[in-house]
Amino acid sequence: MSRPGSDLRHVVVGCGGLGSAAAYWLSRAMGGRVLALEQHALGGSAHDARPVHLLQHHDADAALAPAAYATWRDVERVSGLPLLTETGGLVIADDAARRRIGRLAAVADRHDVDFELLDPRALRRRWPQFRVTGTEDALHQRRSGIVDAARAGATHLALARGHGAEIREHSPVRALRATPSHVEVVLDDEVIRAERVVVAADVGTTEVLDGLGGLSLTVAREQVTSYATPHLLDFSSARFPVFTWHGADDVSGIGVHGEVATTLGQHGAGDGPLRRRREEFLAEHVPGFAGPEIATRSRLSAVPSDGHHVIGAVPGEPRVAVGVGARPEATFTSLIGRILAELATTGSSRHPIGAFALDRPALAAPSRWRSHA
Template sequence: MITVPRSPDLRHVVVGCGGLGAAAAYWLARAVGGRALVLERDTLGGDGQDPARVLRYAQHRDADAALAREAYATWRDVERVSGQTLVTETGGLIIEDAGPRRSLGERAAVADRHDVDFELLDARAVARRWPQFRLAGTEEALYQRRTGVVDAARADATHVALARGHGAEIREHSPVRALRPTAGHVEVVLDDEVIRAERVVVAAGAGTNEVLDGLVDPLPLTVRREQVTSFATPNLLDFSPARFPVFTWHGTDTVHGFPVDGEVVTKLGHEAATDARRRHEFLSAHVPGFLGPERHTRTRLATVPADQHHVVDTLPGEPRVSVGVGARDAFTFASLIGRILAELATTGASRRPIGSFALDRPALAAAA
């Protein structure tokens, strides 16, 4: 382990300013003020992705479930200090319409272990409570009332604004080409400058391996591509957040439905290969009132570890560099993971249970 004396002339650098990076920027700036420097290779908020993300209280893994309460509390803290509304709780359904329902049983078991309230519903109970659905009668569902929607674009912008308010410097169009640890600091290499950093947080998404080249074996990362199609439904009251939940439907295709929140449209998340005909067939059969004139389809990209689990850790042998990569339902934990990364950068450790998110975990090595 390398021990580095603290120096007031060294910066704390965050590489990447997406969901995790923007959150890390805020929580780090709260701790070190103007010594925080954030380097984003592109334009802030310029990816054009759809901002709606599912916020889940009932998780399918124990490691995530152990952090869910604090993840929600962290979002509320950010809302409190910013005066912004980032989270809308709508309740959430996970519906399965065929085959073995192992995911519902597994999620229910995890919820039980972590004292999360939920309901298991048959098709008649779902249709009775939410008549917007048209069901065949063989479906089963899990309902959790605290599920909702977080506006990712608004959350990122809020984290960035709060970071600047605490004195952080945020630079756009500043790709990091390499990190070079030395005895007294970490050199952050840009195209036309080398920055001396006391600690570095890497939250670079698809660019993670490029930034970490030479410091660690390449991480097995995959880019997931989903599209979100918006419909100008005329049935605004029926699909308002107070009357209609976020839903995930597992069947021939897996889709995610969002009520009218923010934009005056309903939204359907689906695999990029799903064509318009199949989207309309699914909605016509199962949620007909959801439909309206199709407004736009946006692509959502997410870089995730191959074992579908977060990475939140310091580099083995180089604790001055910490790394964050989100996984499934990652935006539920975005602000909390940023907070943990800031802890690793300022204290070298976190009191939160992040052992399952280690860089050297066997499952990640096997996936590599």
């Protein structure tokens, strides 16, 4: 086990989606000189299907999306495990939100991503599972799909161990302290000396970075409900696309994949009112999607005020790289981990990440970076 004074070079803080990916990509480059620390237990996560999208709403994300898909395929190649299932994806907007379709199509055109625009009649003909009123617009992109986030995280960690990385659970990081020769990673009963640190602690990021300044993030909540639909064939991944519906409430849905259930996600707090709105939405627009409720869980995630990822080195402390994924989807999980590994090993990335830097105005707080969560 690595102790103060050892030649341990790189520490990853957090073994969630981004952290597990960073641990793998770092260990692939550096072998056993990688230690990944997770404050909770590992290995107990349930199935957690997340959408992936080649077509993105913002140019900065769209520029990274092809590399994100290629990165998932690389992890599948070296692990032998299927991780990304392409189902196609729909974005549907009612009359009040139809401008979103136009903006999305404009980004697709700028980045040469193929798509189809569908009127309500075409949407009903292709996917009779949906009920539309006749005022909606829709956009279909054939390469959207699903990644099981829990399976992907376990795969990244297994591959990291195969390259010699040490993975420790029940090891919360309390602080980082910069010294002239190294970065101290402070645990409850140990101080680890590291040459480089990757922070991928999601909602714990601001606390971990507090000794180096801070970070201005909010905490977003998504309510995710799984349903035991009786219509398995209609909502199988071969027949039903992942979808986002923009209207009075923005909701996102995934058909039957892994777990024998459909899944609907909705941002917000207050489970009772949100549950009623989800039920009303499904009854009106996707009735066969519903069934007995299996479970509802909350996903918490750290989000900057501009809604973009955080990828880069701490200003004034290049030995500490930070990654925060600003989407509940899984499109960029492995790629961001790969970029963090690049930053930790070479100090730069071959990918365009300038828009995600830590010194941009959206992350600034008065006098210091500081969490608003």
